[in-house]
Amino acid sequence: MLLKQCKCGRDMGVRLRTVIYQNKVEIDHVPVFTCDFCNRSEVLPGVKPELTKLIGELGAKPEKMRLRFDEQSELARLMQMVTDKERRHEPVGHILEERINELLDMLLLARSLGDEPWAEDVMARLSQISTHAVHAYELKS
Numbered sequence: 001m002l003l004k005q006c007k008c009g010r011d012m013g014v015r016l017r018t019v020i021y022q023n024k025v026e027i028d029h030v031p032v033f034t035c036d037f038c039n040r041s042e043v044l045p046g047v048k049p050e051l052t053k054l055i056g057e058l059g060a061k062p063e064k065m066r067l068r069f070d071e072q073s074e075l076a077r078l079m080q081m082v083t084d085k086e087r088r089h090e091p092v093g094h095i096l097e098e099r100i101n102e103l104l105d106m107l108l109l110a111r112s113l114g115d116e117p118w119a120e121d122v123m124a125r126l127s128q129i130s131t132h133a134v135h136a137y138e139l140k141s
């Protein structure tokens, strides 16, 4: 389990939670450190850049909607996959490898189509995986 110490002195664990923005937008599967003792919670630092970007795109007066954070954040996606009931018995390394191969295929396709914005998006996802994959292992253990 991925742990962090809470201000109250207890350990915080990571969970995927629904975050509500402006009382209108529900963002599912956001990795959040949570303290079961005092209920303090904090978004995982590794996903803050993607969450900030997503909220920036929603603007100050968003429509009522529901989004999946795992579609924006590779780390949230990985956490979602390793904790998924159907994949619970698969090793994290296997799930990671499968996703990396999928992204590399997408990168190849994006490049052969000359679609630069898509290629850049795929590159950013690959770099999220290489930076934060360790959290997926910690979540599983």
Ligand SMILES: [Zn+2]
Pocket (backbone or CB within 6 Å): 006, 007, 008, 009, 010, 035, 036, 037, 038, 039, 040
């Ligand atoms: Zn606490």
